[in-house]
Amino acid sequence: MPTTTPGARGPYAKTAGVRQRILEACIEVFAENGYRATSMKEVAERAGISQRGLVHHFAGKGELLDAVIELREAESAKLMAPIGSGVGSFVGMLDVIADNSRRPGLVELSSLLATEGAAPEHPAHDHYRRSYAGLRQYFAVAFEALRKQGELASDLDSETLAVSFIALMEGLQVQWLYDRSTVDLDGMIRAYLQTLIPRFSALTDDADRPTARS
Amino acid sequence: MPTTTPGARGPYAKTAGVRQRILEACIEVFAENGYRATSMKEVAERAGISQRGLVHHFAGKGELLDAVIELREAESAKLMAPIGSGVGSFVGMLDVIADNSRRPGLVELSSLLATEGAAPEHPAHDHYRRSYAGLRQYFAVAFEALRKQGELASDLDSETLAVSFIALMEGLQVQWLYDRSTVDLDGMIRAYLQTLIPRFSALTDDADRPTARS
Numbered sequence: 001m002p003t004t005t006p007g008a009r010g011p012y013a014k015t016a017g018v019r020q021r022i023l024e025a026c027i028e029v030f031a032e033n034g035y036r037a038t039s040m041k042e043v044a045e046r047a048g049i050s051q052r053g054l055v056h057h058f059a060g061k062g063e064l065l066d067a068v069i070e071l072r073e074a075e076s077a078k079l080m081a082p083i084g085s086g087v088g089s090f091v092g093m094l095d096v097i098a099d100n101s102r103r104p105g106l107v108e109l110s111s112l113l114a115t116e117g118a119a120p121e122h123p124a125h126d127h128y129r130r131s132y133a134g135l136r137q138y139f140a141v142a143f144e145a146l147r148k149q150g151e152l153a154s155d156l157d158s159e160t161l162a163v164s165f166i167a168l169m170e171g172l173q174v175q176w177l178y179d180r181s182t183v184d185l186d187g188m189i190r191a192y193l194q195t196l197i198p199r200f201s202a203l204t205d206d207a208d209r210p211t212a213r214s
Numbered sequence: 215m216p217t218t219t220p221g222a223r224g225p226y227a228k229t230a231g232v233r234q235r236i237l238e239a240c241i242e243v244f245a246e247n248g249y250r251a252t253s254m255k256e257v258a259e260r261a262g263i264s265q266r267g268l269v270h271h272f273a274g275k276g277e278l279l280d281a282v283i284e285l286r287e288a289e290s291a292k293l294m295a296p297i298g299s300g301v302g303s304f305v306g307m308l309d310v311i312a313d314n315s316r317r318p319g320l321v322e323l324s325s326l327l328a329t330e331g332a333a334p335e336h337p338a339h340d341h342y343r344r345s346y347a348g349l350r351q352y353f354a355v356a357f358e359a360l361r362k363q364g365e366l367a368s369d370l371d372s373e374t375l376a377v378s379f380i381a382l383m384e385g386l387q388v389q390w391l392y393d394r395s396t397v398d399l400d401g402m403i404r405a406y407l408q409t410l411i412p413r414f415s416a417l418t419d420d421a422d423r424p425t426a427r428s
Contacts (some may be wrong), residue, residue, distance in 0.1 A: 031252055032333055032335075033333075034250060034251065034330060035247055036247055036248060036251035036427055037247075037250035037251035038231075038252070050420025088252065094414050106323065108332055108333060111329045112329050112330065112332075114388065115325045115326050115329040117251075117392075118246060118322055118323060118324065118325065118326075118388060118391035118392055119245075119247075120245055121246075125392075128392060128426065129392045129393065132389055133393070136396070148288065151216075154409065155404055156409070159396075160405060161385065161404055163396070163397055163402060164386070164390060164402055164405075164406060166379070166380060166385065166389065167382050167383075167384075167386040167388070167389060167402075168378060168381050168382050168385055169385070170381075170383075170384075170385040170388060171380065171381025171382055171383070171384040171385035171386075172286075172377065172378070172381040172385075174328065174329055174332060174384060175346055175377060175381060176383070177332035178332055178342060178343045178346055179343065179346065179347070182347075182350070182373075182377070183377055186376060188374055188378055188381075190379075191370055191374060192378060195368065195409075212397070
């Protein structure tokens with residue numbers, strides 16, 4: 001901080017603050033309405049700035065969408081384990097879900113954008129298609145590692161297990177949005193994993209220890 | 215037909231035909247844009263009628279949404295087995311999914327409306343909340359029946375299995391929309407059921423015989 005002059009820091013910090021406020025407002029509005037039904041006007045109003053001010057920071061809805069997705073993925077990435085972490089990959093994912101479920105608006109946002117994006121002409125379509133493919137590979141590698149360790153109680157191929165695990169997580173989150181008292185997100189995902197990986201609890205106790213995860 | 219005069223039949227048949235054309239157009243537009251981002255103008259254009267003509271049949275978007283949901287559920291209900299059908303409940307569900315997957319627009323429609331509807335202020339929110347609760351009960355009863363028959367290879371409670379099965383089906387359909395060559399909807403759902411119900415194939419061969427299902 002002493003390396004920058006107050007005069008230079010001020011405007012940059014202010015810009016970053018405004019961008020942050022816009023993105024938070026945008027996440028709220030996208031979560032409520034989806035991308036398509038949201039107007040720049042609504043985002044500006046929610047952020048408490050003029051439309052002109054909004055356009056100064058984000059030229060259009062497409063730029064907002066990119067920034068929101070990037071922000072959310074960066075937050076998730078902090079909690080995820082590197083590819084090839086075996087059981088740690090599932091622990092990290094459970095952490096992401098626990099984190100999201102403290103802010104149901106974020107679960108609405110992810111579910112809605114991923115579903116809207118299924119239409120090929122949606123601006124986030126290619127992003128989500130790649131993202132699903134990447135996530136499938138990530139969990140296929142994790143299942144395959146557990147299989148090699150003799151920890152997997154399933155004959156299904158790892159790709160099928162990965163697709164199904166991602167489907168389960170996403171489907172549970174949608175039901176959870178409707179009925180949080182019935183859908184125990186964390187408990188149901190763990191129960192599923194426990195069926196596939198009988199020593200899941202024991203292994204994750206190890207993985208939770210900081211030394212075992214680094 | 216001979217019991218109605220041509221003069222009386224004509225207008226009714228015409229009205230039914232126009233309503234049908236509107237609903238088909240509406241299903242397409244909802245599937246592409248969701249409910250929120252759709253305007254009456256777009257539905258009218260897609261159906262090839264004036265906005266005034268559209269409003270004559272459906273006063274607003276809410277009425278269209280109700281009619282579309284009712285139509286889709288009636289179509290699914292025809293393929294579903296009655297509650298308490300044990301393994302037949304899963305066979306019927308697989309038939310619904312196979313039927314939908316011949317028309318990907320319908321899968322987009324269901325996924326998008328169910329996800330949009332998670333916002334409490336969405337006009338379809340209460341409908342989908344009840345619908346999920348009903349579907350959970352439906353499959354919990356099916357799993358419970360199989361457990362009593364000694365056909366269930368899981369210690370998880372039937373409610374958890376029902377929630378998870380619904381989640382898996384819906385999550386798989388979203389991924390399938392992005393990548394139909396990777397996600398074998400029918401095969402992956404059967405593989406999951408086979409894990410829970412080791413004699414699933416044998417039992418469904420029985421259930422598929424018309425006599426066993428009546």
